[in-house]
C-alpha cells in the first residue's frame with residue numbers, strides 16, 4: 001500500500017480554538033499532492049466544548065476521561081463514512097504543551113480509533129520531536145512545502161495559520177525536500193483568535209467576533225500593544241512554539257477598554273506579533289497565504305495588510321481550502337510517518353535532526 005503510490009489519506013484536526021473536528025481527504029505519496037477529496041466539519045456542542053475547556057492544561061492521568069470521551073466520540077462521527085480511505089492521520093486535541101518542560105499532550109486514543117474505524121491510524125505526531133529536543137510544533141509546515149510545489153510556486157512564499165494560536169511558515173519551493181536546509185523556517189507567531197474568542201465569550205457570551213465587526217469598529221490601544229510585545233517570547237529566536245493559554249492574561253490587559261476597543265487591541269496584538277515574526281524570515285516572502293479561521297476576520301486581515309511588507313491573501317486565492325488545510329496536513333503527515341519520511345526538522349521545530357514522528361496503529365479487521 002505504501003510504496004510511493006498515491007494514498008488516499010484522511011486527516012483529522014481538533015485545534016486550539018475548540019470549535020470542532022475538521023476531517024479532510026488528501027491524495028498523496030507523502031511528498032507530492034495529487035489531489036484533494038471530501039471534507040467534513042463536526043462542531044463541538046457547547047457542553048462538549050465546556051468539557052474540553054475544563055481539561056486544558058491537564059496531563060495524562062490528571063482526570064481527562066470525560067474529555068477523552070468527547071474527543072473519541074466526535075472523531076468517530078467526523079471520520080465515519082468516508083469512501084476509499086487507505087490511512088487516517090489523527091492529531092487529537094492538545095491539552096497541554098511545554099516542550100521544554102513536561103512535554104506535549106494531545107488527547108486521543110489512536111489505537112481505539114483504528115479498531116473502531118477498521119483503518120490504519122497514525123497518531124501521537126508530536127512526542128518523538130519533543131523527546132529529541134524539538135518544540136513538537138508547528139508540524140503543518142512540511143505540508144505547506146508540498147502545497148507550494150503543488151501550486152507551482154517558484155519563489156519563497158509564506159503560509160500563516162490563524163487559529164487559536166498563529167503560526168508562520170516561510171517556504172523556499174526551489175528546494176527538493178522539506179527537510180533540506182533552507183527549505184523551511186516555521187514557528188508560532190503569538191496569540192491569534194484565542195484571546196479574542198475568550199474575551200467575547202466572557203463579555204458577550206459569543207463564540208467569536210463574527211465578521212470582525214467589533215475589531216473593525218474599535219480603536220487599538222497602542223500602549224497595550226507595545227507593552228505586550230516586550231514579552232520574552234518575542235525575543236526568542238525561532239523555531240519556537242506556544243500553548244493556547246500561554247497568553248491567558250491577555251484579556252486582562254484590555255479590561256479598561258470597551259468591547260470594540262478591547263477586541264481591536266487584541267487584533268492589533270495578533271497582527272503585530274506576525275509582523276515581528278516576519279522579521280526572522282531569510283527574506284520577506286512576496287506573498288503571504290493565510291489559512292485557518294482568522295482569515296475570515298476582516299479586522300485581522302486589514303491589519304496584516306497594513307503591517308506586512310508583502311501581499312496578504314487567503315489561501316483560497318491559491319486554490320487551497322483554508323478551513324481544511326490543517327486536517328489535510330495530518331493526512332499528509334500520516335503517509336510520511338507510514339513511509340518512514342521525516343515530519344519535522346531543525347528549521348520547523350528546532351529538533352536536532354529530521355525526525356519521523358507518530359505511531360501507526362493497525363486494525364485487527366479491515367474496514
Ligand SMILES: Nc1ncnc2c1ncn2[C@@H]1O[C@H](COP(=O)(O)OP(=O)(O)OP(=O)(O)O)[C@@H](O)[C@H]1O
Pocket residue numbers: 014015016017018019161162163164165166193194196197207208209210211212291292293294296297298326
Ligand atoms: N466568520 C468568522 N469571523 C471571524 N472570526 C472567525 C470566523 N470564522 C472563524 N473565525 C475564527 O477562527 C477560529 C477557528 O479557527 P481554526 O478552526 O483555524 O482554529 P483551530 O484550528 O482550532 O486553531 P489552531 O490552528 O490554533 O489549532 C474561531 O475560533 C474564530 O475565532
Ligand SMILES: CC(=O)N[C@H]1[C@@H]2OC[C@@H](O2)[C@@H](O)[C@@H]1O[C@H](C)C(=O)O
Pocket residue numbers: 015016094097104136137138139140141161163164165166167188241242243326
Ligand atoms: C501543540 C499544538 O497543538 N500546537 C498547535 C497550535 O495551533 C497552531 C499552532 O499552535 C501550531 O504550532 C500547532 O498546530 C498546527 C496545526 C501545527 O502543528 O502546524
